[in-house]
Amino acid sequence: MRMRKKKWAIPFLKSQTDLVIENPSIYKGKWKEKLNRNSIRVEIGIGKGAYFDGMSKMYNEDGWIGIEKELNVAAIAAKKLSEEPLENRVLITKDAKDILDWFDKGEIDIIHLNFSDPWPKRSTRKRRLTHSNFIDQYTEILSEEGKIVFKTDNSGLFEFSIIEFTHNGYIIEEISVDYRREKHDEDVITEYEAKFIELNQPIYRLVLKKGRI
Template identity: 40%
Template sequence: MRLRNKPWAKDKLLEYPQFVILEPEQHRGHWDKVFAVAQPIHIEIGTGKGRFITEMAKANPHINYIGIELQVSVIVSALDRLIEADLPNCKLMNVNAEELENYFSASDVERVYLNFSDPWPKTRHEKRRLTFKSFLSVYEKILVKNGEVHFKTDNQGLFEYSLMSFSQYGMLLKYVSLDLHNSEFEGNVMTEYEQKFSSRGNRIYRCEVQFQSK
């Protein structure tokens, strides 16, 4: 589905610096000063319309959350949700995930969430997948020691590929579900895509993996 352009979106982001981190490179290594309370930071890459990140922030006030989204016409919807919720422990960044090292230094982040990422099914696009080894290397560099990646998708092919990618990188598989909504997992927060796909009867896959100290 073609994304509807919102020419006013960038201006709206500028109007809410309390929720949108406008110059994240200035905070590299000093994220404890960005939030009202210095707490562990979890980031979601590809936050979409913001349902997951805002609900997680509501449920876990002891954690600071950052939703990262490249598409400006999408992240404004997450901004609307965040404005309504008015959460002090949740902020947004309109940046490219490939450039995370420009914004976070070693140990700035405790956990990375990847929810319903673009599967990029063609082999020639493998390097664009957010679970490709080059992205895993970036996550490892910004995460704390033994930091984790939590991954959800409805795409079986991407899930299988990702498990292989995690294993080849030497990561520890801590949890895996081949049918999340029919499992005993507690505390699941659904994304917009997750609600849409599960309502169609699609199986949801989920895993938690951890980088191992070298």
């Protein structure tokens, strides 16, 4: 269900000039300089920002770029992030289909995909963030040793993603079909995960390494 429009969302996002990057393409090839870090992570679809907030604090040695195209949701995340400004993180409120315009070849070290929309209908599968159309772009912007960390509650999307990534040359480094069965203090629990854990639903997780081209 789509979130009700928040009148304050767009004005607030525009006011956060240090946090929200209006024109990300101007930093293409310069993100390490912008964030003053030698390693850059991207989370696509940060939602309300709990994971992004927690991970960017836990791994402060890395630069963090959050992407969220839904402005109402992005505004909630921005509000949370603005409460504790950090130099190592920024937010892009645009559609991830344009990431090649924002990031240079090999510029990103890790991409996080958390509970992406499964787009269950066959006619909408190309919109999945783990479809080959997106994977081709990830391959372009990831560094030589770059990785993708993917989590979902949807078994169908998980199986689809394994096939898509391996067909595109990615190597599975870690795989779990019940990730939160054990404690993982090194990985922040997202808003969605908390709900699924409460319902005793399994969390599926992949860590994939970019293959040699």
